[in-house]
Amino acid sequence: MAKPTDIHYIFTHLIKEFNNVEFGAHLHCTPFDWQEKIHAAFTAGCNRFDAAIKGLGGCPMAEDKLTGNLATENLVKYLLQNNVTVKLDMEKFNRCIVNSAEVFNQ
DSSP states (O other): OOOHHHHHHHHHHHHHHTTTSOOOEEOEEOTTTHHHHHHHHHHTTOOOEEOBGGGOOOOTTOSSTTOEEOBHHHHHHHHHHTTOOOOSOHHHHHHHHHHHHHHTTO
16 A cells, blocks of 8 residues: 555656646545545645545455545545635535445445
8 A cells, every 4th residue: 555655756756747647546545544645645736536435445455454445525524624625515415425324334
């Protein structure tokens, strides 16, 4: 699993070298490292992120079986805390989060 320093390095160099390409991040995270990973990519210039509600999914080949995808709610939280405009109906989005618990029996 990539470390935040690696993520920042990769995006910094790719975006600079290929400035006509829009790169995105597909991050696998634990409940403890998601914010550092988002921050590393975002501050390096990445503005496109893959995410899944509650981080469901992940990589079955990952060494850490609890590693999942970046949770959409964590990405939204990070963006709002950093004064980034998020074009979401937050009421509907929050209902989706609540409803996902029922759908996925959590």
